[in-house]
Amino acid sequence: MKCFLDRDGVFNIDYPYVGTIDRFCWCPQIFPILKLLHSQGYQLILITNQSGINRGYYSYRNFLDLSFYILNTLAEHSIDLEINYCRHKPEERCKCRKPEPGMLYRYSISDSDIFIGDKATDMIAAVRRGIPNRFLISSAPSGPYTEAFDCHASLLSRLTAALIPPTSTYACSPGKRRWDRL
Numbered sequence: 287m288k289c290f291l292d293r294d295g296v297f298n299i300d301y302p303y304v305g306t307i308d309r310f311c312w313c314p315q316i317f318p319i320l321k322l323l324h325s326q327g328y329q330l331i332l333i334t335n336q337s338g339i340n341r342g343y344y345s346y347r348n349f350l351d352l353s354f355y356i357l358n359t360l361a362e363h364s365i366d367l368e369i370n371y372c373r374h375k376p377e378e379r380c381k382c383r384k385p386e387p388g389m390l391y392r393y394s395i396s397d398s399d400i401f402i403g404d405k406a407t408d409m410i411a412a413v414r415r416g417i418p419n420r421f422l423i424s425s426a427p428s429g430p431y432t433e434a435f436d437c438h439a440s441l442l443s444r445l446t447a448a449l450i451p452p453t454s455t456y457a458c459s460p461g462k463r464r465w466d467r468l
């Protein structure tokens with residue numbers, strides 16, 4: 287099971303072009319979300335556009351330093367994260383920059399897989415790759431999402447309800463899709 291996640295706006299407050307640790311501010315509730323997914327067996331995979339590198343707003347080295355800061359912080363919570371990034375500007379017309387799905391073609395996809403993003407471009411990349419559960423955190427949702435949440439806390443509630451059995455004898459009925467509405 288895989289959970290793909292956007293970075294800016296999901297992990298951290300989406301100030302434009304966050305490229306250095308001093309401008310990286312963790313979103314509230316992202317740690318319990320990641321912990322819950324990790325504890326339920328989800329592989330956590332970051333899918334992030336970082337055109338700020340090729341635009342010259344910050345260096346590749348800055349991006350790697352920030353990535354190691356994120357990895358080290360998550361490791362303190364025993365959470366592993368696989369990082370995929372696109373450094374290209376739109377006019378470079380690469381196949382990895384969202385809404386293109388190139389970064390997602392590195393992975394096989396199953397019915398239980400999730401994409402969590404905060405922009406329509408995240409949802410478009412996810413639908414192009416056939417990811418069935420597309421969760422959008424946005425107060426003005428748009429794009430091909432399957433469920434929208436106005437904040438991280440409401441997403442956390444949804445994940446908790448779906449992933450944590452209400453009683454110890456709970457069992458999924460055969461054939462029921464994991465993310466069908468409970």
Ligand SMILES: [Zn+2]
Nearest residue numbers: 372374380382
């Ligand atoms: Zn690219």
